């Protein structure tokens with residue numbers, strides 16, 4: 101059955117398998133553009149990143165599209181989804197796997213209508229009410245933070261801690277990824293709290309060796325998940 105965009109039901113069950121959320125790596129222009137960015141993303145994937153987000157709040161639309169196309173060749177070859185931060189138009193233009201949207205970005209319901217039932221759509225709630233609304237509107241997952249205090253996003257607000265993260269995990273049925281100030285020293289706490297994965301910028305993209313940094317985090321995540329499941 102065909103739907104016009106306006107008739108397409110939101111929150112339609114998707115046949116697409118759920119991504120592997122364990123290690124979600126987010127780019128930052130501070131750590132390179134062009135080939136340097138591509139090399140860092142490729143290294144992060146070699147080390148064990150399971151999902152990648154292109155996040156660049158300063159690039160022109162044209163530059164963002166170029167970066168997205170360049171990253172897609174790497175992520176597709178590795179079978180890792182590429183998510184575009186903020187920009188539904190860029191995700192559509194390049195055929196990315198999804199978008200990530202905060203409370204000031206396009207509403208999730210509109211993005212779901214535009215991108216269709218199989219797109220990965222992440223939401224960043226600021227309150228429990230936001231979390232429930234985003235889930236209702238068709239978010240695939242939530243990125244919840246700032247958990248520990250981030251050096252990367254100055255407007256992230258006060259840290260919510262593990263207790264704040266757990267509150268959202270208990271409230272929704274969709275996967276929750278912890279974000280904000282996550283390092284090898286605290287990643288296990290996020291997984292023990294029930295998060296499906298961790299999202300990091302500086303701990304991998306800002307590392308001298310992104311492959312080694314991703315590998316260290318993956319070991320911690322996988323070990324902690326085994327402990328929790330035992």
Ligand SMILES: Cc1ncc(COP(=O)(O)OP(=O)(O)O)c(N)n1
Pocket residue numbers: 124126153155185186200201202203204205222223224242243244253277279299
């Ligand atoms: C995985 C993930 N979680 C949270 C965010 C933050 O999104 P948002 O609140 O829209 O802030 P900006 O990233 O746009 O500054 C994210 N990007 N990814």
Ligand SMILES: Cc1nc(C(=O)O)sc1CCOP(=O)(O)O
Pocket residue numbers: 126224243244245246247249250251252253256279280281282299300301302303
């Ligand atoms: C993109 C982003 N969103 C956040 C939120 O709290 O919603 S914190 C953040 C940046 C995370 O970077 P780092 O791993 O360097 O702390």
Ligand SMILES: [Mg+2]
Pocket residue numbers: 185186200201202205
């Ligand atoms: Mg945003």
